Amino acid sequence: MPSFRDPIKSGLNEYYGKLKQTVEGLTPEELLWQPNSESNHVLWTVWHMARVADRWANSTVLGNEELWIRYGWAEKLGMPTDKYGRGETPEQVRDFPSVDIGLVLEYYDVAHASMLGMIDALEQSDLDRDVFAAYRNESLNIGWILGHILAEESQHLGQVAYIRGMQRGFDG
Amino acid sequence: MGSFKDAIKNGMTEYLDELKQKIDGLTDAELRWQANLDANSIQWLVWHMARVEDSWINNNIAGGESVWDAGGWAAKTGITYDNSGYGQSSDDVRAMPDVSMPDLVKYYEDVRSAAFKVIDGTNDEDMDNVFTRGGRSVTWSWILGHVLVEESQHLGQVAFARGLIRGLNN
Numbered sequence: 001m002p003s004f005r006d007p008i009k010s011g012l013n014e015y016y017g018k019l020k021q022t023v024e025g026l027t028p029e030e031l032l033w034q035p036n037s038e039s040n041h042v043l044w045t046v047w048h049m050a051r052v053a054d055r056w057a058n059s060t061v062l063g064n065e066e067l068w069i070r071y072g073w074a075e076k077l078g079m080p081t082d083k084y085g086r087g088e089t090p091e092q093v094r095d096f097p098s099v100d101i102g103l104v105l106e107y108y109d110v111a112h113a114s115m116l117g118m119i120d121a122l123e124q125s126d127l128d129r130d131v132f133a134a135y136r137n138e139s140l141n142i143g144w145i146l147g148h149i150l151a152e153e154s155q156h157l158g159q160v161a162y163i164r165g166m167q168r169g170f171d172g
Numbered sequence: 173m174g175s176f177k178d179a180i181k182n183g184m185t186e187y188l189d190e191l192k193q194k195i196d197g198l199t200d201a202e203l204r205w206q207a208n209l210d211a212n213s214i215q216w217l218v219w220h221m222a223r224v225e226d227s228w229i230n231n232n233i234a235g236g237e238s239v240w241d242a243g244g245w246a247a248k249t250g251i252t253y254d255n256s257g258y259g260q261s262s263d264d265v266r267a268m269p270d271v272s273m274p275d276l277v278k279y280y281e282d283v284r285s286a287a288f289k290v291i292d293g294t295n296d297e298d299m300d301n302v303f304t305r306g307g308r309s310v311t312w313s314w315i316l317g318h319v320l321v322e323e324s325q326h327l328g329q330v331a332f333a334r335g336l337i338r339g340l341n342n
Contacts, residue, residue: 002299002313004176011317018321035207038340039332090340127174143174147183150317151190151324158325159332162211170210170262 008146009119015154016112019046022161023101030167031101038090042160043101047077048085049156050108055084056149057111057118060133061142067114073107084135119146180316181291184225187324188284191218194331195273202337203273210262214330215271219249221326222280223256228319229287232303233294233312239283249275291316 023031023046031043040048051068058064068074074081077099127143165172195203195214203215212220226238239245246252250269253260299313310318 001296003296004180004299004316006299006311006313007180007316007320008176009317010314011320014317014321015325035336039335124175127176127179141174143176143179144182146176146179147181147186147320150183150320151186151327154321154324155187155328155331157321158328161325162207162329162332165210166207 005119005122008150009116011150011154012112012115012119015150015157016108019049019157019160020105022157022164023105026101026164028098030164032096032098033163033167034094035163035166037094039163040093040159041096042163043099043104044085044093044096045156045160045163046101046108047096047099047104049153050104050111051084052152052156053108053115053149054111055135056145057115060131060140061118061145062121063131067110068107071110077103077107086135115149177291177294180320181288183320183324184284184287187320187327188280191221191280191327191330192277194327194334195277198273198334198337200270202334204268204270205333205337206266207333207336209266211333212265212329213268214333215273215276216257216265216268217326217330217333218273218276218280219251219268219271220257221323222276222283224258224322224326225280225287225319226283227256228315229290230283232305233315234286234290239279239286243279243282245279249279 023042026042032041034041054066054068059066064070069081074083078097079099122142127141127146129142130139131142131145132139195218198214204213206213223238223240226240230236231238249271251271253264253268294312299311299316301312302309303312303315304310
């Protein structure tokens with residue numbers, strides 16, 4: 001039975017599939033390269049995208065503990081449990097640990113799967129509901145959140161592609 | 173009453189509103205700046221975003237004329253590209269004429285009004301409809317998801333280019 005739930009899931013899978021293609025083959029140096037001292041690098045951006053997916057889906061919408069904490073991803077990656085990326089300074093981005101992108105993507109895989117599960121679990125009536133996003137200190141409508149996830153995550157994908165393009169050139 | 177359809181429209185509203193914020197106050201030179209010879213300028217990206225939405229929704233889903241053609245926007249803007257920018261070379265991007273940004277934004281707003289009318293006129297069952305061109309078939313469901321992802325990606329690039337020019341949060 002087709003529904004408007006489908007384009008949302010299709011979009012979620014599209015940006016995630018494209019992200020994996022876009023980071024393919026980048027060296028650890030390329031992953032940490034910044035075009036200037038205030039820019040985010042690819043590794044930070046991918047990690048932040050995974051954290052965004054986990055936080056919106058599991059913590060904010062479903063009201064559960066983040067996978068980051070529940071399955072020990074913070075510990076595996078050697079980062080604080082509350083580290084998330086929003087509002088970080090250029091110094092924090094620069095000092096980001098050179099973690100294995102494979103491990104970050106393993107975390108993102110489970111976060112992405114949980115996002116798709118969250119979409120399936122929502123009833124139409126849930127889209128009118130507000131949930132409290134503690135880290136933003138505001139109540140947000142679930143229907144707004146779904147559109148926002150697609151817009152935010154895809155923007156970051158566009159930035160990853162842009163940074164790759166700056167290093168490798170057109171289609172490189 | 174919220175719905176998944178509204179969630180899609182919310183995402184579209186978000187990326188267009190944010191795009192307007194990201195180009196606010198940029199000079200003509202900044203709008204045409206390229207990070208390197210192969211990089212797209214902000215002006216090109218804004219035009220491409222509007223054309224992409226127009227083409228996917230007003231042409232391909234609605235099966236009607238694009239706002240670009242119906243509104244005579246090629247003549248109004250002086251942009252003579254015969255496509256929406258897909259697959260253009262670096263030379264094509266560099267050769268884009270100076271365009272009035274308020275005109276481009278007006279065109280994008282017209283595209284958006286038409287696109288929302290098209291989306292309002294669709295229902296759940298329509299999501300399985302298939303659009304075919306050049307031997308490639310995609311569902312309307314794929315198209316709507318793709319529009320959100322592609323447009324937002326380009327917004328991210330506009331924001332990144334602005335950051336390279338102006339620095340963080342400027």
